[in-house]
Amino acid sequence: MEKKWWHKCVVYQIYPRSFQDSNGDGIGDIPGIISRLDYIKTLGVDVIWLSPVYKSPMEDNGYDISDYQDIDPIFGTLHDMDTLITEANKRGIKIVMDLVVNHTSSEHPWFIESRKSKDNPYRDYYIWRKEPNGLRSVFGGSAWTYDEGTKEYYCHNFAKGQPDLNWENPRVREEIYQMMNWWLDRGIGGFRMDVIDYIGKDIDKEIITNGPKLHEYLQEMNRKTFGYRDVLTVGETWSATPEIAELYSDPSRNELSMIFQFEHMTIDWGKWGKWTPKPLDFVKLKKILSKWQTQINKGWNSLFWNNHDLPRIISRWGNDQEYRVECAKMFAIVLHLLKGTPYIYQGEEIGMTNIKLEKLEDYQDVEIHGCYKDFVLERKVLSNEDFMQGVYKMGRDNARTPMQWNKSPNAGFTTGKPWLTINPNYPVINVETALSDKNSVFYTYKKLIDLRKNSDYSDTIIYGDYELLLENDKNLFVYRRYDDNYNLLVIANFTEEHVPIKVKYNAEKLLISNYPDFTPQQHFLRPYETVVLRLKSK
Numbered sequence: 105m106e107k108k109w110w111h112k113c114v115v116y117q118i119y120p121r122s123f124q125d126s127n128g129d130g131i132g133d134i135p136g137i138i139s140r141l142d143y144i145k146t147l148g149v150d151v152i153w154l155s156p157v158y159k160s161p162m163e164d165n166g167y168d169i170s171d172y173q174d175i176d177p178i179f180g181t182l183h184d185m186d187t188l189i190t191e192a193n194k195r196g197i198k199i200v201m202d203l204v205v206n207h208t209s210s211e212h213p214w215f216i217e218s219r220k221s222k223d224n225p226y227r228d229y230y231i232w233r234k235e236p237n238g239l240r241s242v243f244g245g246s247a248w249t250y251d252e253g254t255k256e257y258y259c260h261n262f263a264k265g266q267p268d269l270n271w272e273n274p275r276v277r278e279e280i281y282q283m284m285n286w287w288l289d290r291g292i293g294g295f296r297m298d299v300i301d302y303i304g305k306d307i308d309k310e311i312i313t314n315g316p317k318l319h320e321y322l323q324e325m326n327r328k329t330f331g332y333r334d335v336l337t338v339g340e341t342w343s344a345t346p347e348i349a350e351l352y353s354d355p356s357r358n359e360l361s362m363i364f365q366f367e368h369m370t371i372d373w374g375k376w377g378k379w380t381p382k383p384l385d386f387v388k389l390k391k392i393l394s395k396w397q398t399q400i401n402k403g404w405n406s407l408f409w410n411n412h413d414l415p416r417i418i419s420r421w422g423n424d425q426e427y428r429v430e431c432a433k434m435f436a437i438v439l440h441l442l443k444g445t446p447y448i449y450q451g452e453e454i455g456m457t458n459i460k461l462e463k464l465e466d467y468q469d470v471e472i473h474g475c476y477k478d479f480v481l482e483r484k485v486l487s488n489e490d491f492m493q494g495v496y497k498m499g500r501d502n503a504r505t506p507m508q509w510n511k512s513p514n515a516g517f518t519t520g521k522p523w524l525t526i527n528p529n530y531p532v533i534n535v536e537t538a539l540s541d542k543n544s545v546f547y548t549y550k551k552l553i554d555l556r557k558n559s560d561y562s563d564t565i566i567y568g569d570y571e572l573l574l575e576n577d578k579n580l581f582v583y584r585r586y587d588d589n590y591n592l593l594v595i596a597n598f599t600e601e602h603v604p605i606k607v608k609y610n611a612e613k614l615l616i617s618n619y620p621d622f623t624p625q626q627h628f629l630r631p632y633e634t635v636v637l638r639l640k641s642k
């Protein structure tokens with residue numbers, strides 16, 4: 105495999121609204137991010153994936169874009185954006201922008217024109233039909249909204265304010281490629297591509313993801329924009345399988361660098377999806393992660409537990425109270441020793457947790473409110489109580505509470521009223537405390553990044569082979585990473601019980617662990633105890 109810089113890098117995701125406010129309006133912004141670049145540099149990451157900062161009415165916090173080539177005043181100016189790119193690059197950090205081109209905001213000039221009349225030149229930039237079909241929106245309700253003006257329905261797979269673009273229209277594709285090149289010329293390091301598996305949709309056949317023209321469009325996009333630049337491109341593809349992942353990321357196909365697959369992130373979804381979560385099937389989780397480790401041969405994997413749409417993993421599948429630090433380190437070690445590019449979501453590196461807000465109104469997420477209306481009020485398939493249990497456990501706002509910087513009021517995030525409640529545990533869980541504690545979660549992440557990038561084991565971690573051990577064990581996740589030089593063994597206790605170590609090994613060296621006093625002679629692992637050992641090579 106030809107080596108690429110993004111094989112070796114580690115990415116840090118920033119949700120700008122919740123990262124650092126600089127002007128006291130309670131909303132994070134670009135100058136705030138710039139003021140925190142040295143902190144991010146300390147962690148050792150190479151890339152920042154920046155969730156959208158473009159002009160937007162903020163129905164979906166920026167994933168509803170009304171001007172792709174301007175920055176929303178709430179986040180700052182284009183000059184601020186150029187400064188962020190420059191300042192980050194000075195620190196050896198590339199800025200990857202969020203490309204949201206399955207849909208625009210309904211306030212985008214293209215849509216304002218499109219809805220004016222059926223013969224408007226922009227009519228076919230979107231998907232209009234005389235009658236709706238049965239498609240439903242991810243955010244609840246029908247995926248069709250009637251427009252009085254021209255007496256037709258337009259399609260939106262997300263909020264009403266997020267009309268789907270018609271990718272079959274070559275003019276739409278050309279406009280998007282032009283915009284992408286405009287950003288690439290500004291010096292960004294690549295794109296994260298929002299629901300990119302949707303752009304090949306065949307709406308009349310109700311084929312939404314993995315549509316017939318998807319890979320044709322991606323190869324055209326590659327050819328006309330980033331293909332001849334050495335940048336990182338990662339597609340968000342909830343529908344991907346390993347086979348499909350190879351189609352996206354096999355370099356010979358000239359599509360993307362890698363994708364986010366979500367098979368491990370939907371394993372606990374119940375009858376009504378994430379709103380009815382079921383207990384984690386740990387053996388199944390290990391099988392899924394192992395499948396993604398062994399079935400991507402030509403292409404490339406991403407690795408993540410968290411992002412701005414997912415609940416905090418230590419609250420979801422760990423113990424975010426008594427064993428918060430141990431399990432946060434366990435999730436980090438287990439993920440970062442796998443093969444693929446690791447992504448760290450803001451706050452994950454200090455063990456931030458979910459939050460339980462009192463009332464539905466306290467939540468801001470358009471998905472929570474849209475699905476509540478659909479599941480509880482309209483279709484009545486879930487009770488208020490059952491739905492709220494789903495929100496507490498799985499709602500996206502769990503990941504969107506403001507970054508916790510220090511013990512000062514509002515966790516140092518803002519001097520104003522925060523747009524979303526700050527987790528009351530910020531006096532204990534915050535960056536300042538983490539940086540002053542050598543045993544904090546932060547330093548485990550820093551050490552893992554250093555191990556991946558700058559140690560004797562880098563090639564083994566990045567390119568080595570993978571083998572799952574004890575695959576049916578209900579408590580232990582045990583796997584090997586090996587090549588001609590090293591044989592590394594990862595043993596993780598995924599439970600809060602003391603469990604016997606059922607694997608024989610002859611350790612030469614302990615690389616990293618989440619307890620200060622692990623000894624190869626011990627026969628038990630303590631709650632969430634995780635170690636990485638260098639074994640005597642075969």
Ligand code: TEU
Nearest residue numbers: 164167204242262298299342378413471
């Ligand atoms: O998310 C895609 C998406 O469908 C998620 O919202 C996810 O499926 C859902 O939360 C699971 O219940 C992308 C962005 O990451 C998300 O923030 C946007 O809201 C969405 O697309 C629309 O742009």
Ligand code: CA
Nearest residue numbers: 125127131133
């Ligand atoms: Ca602000």
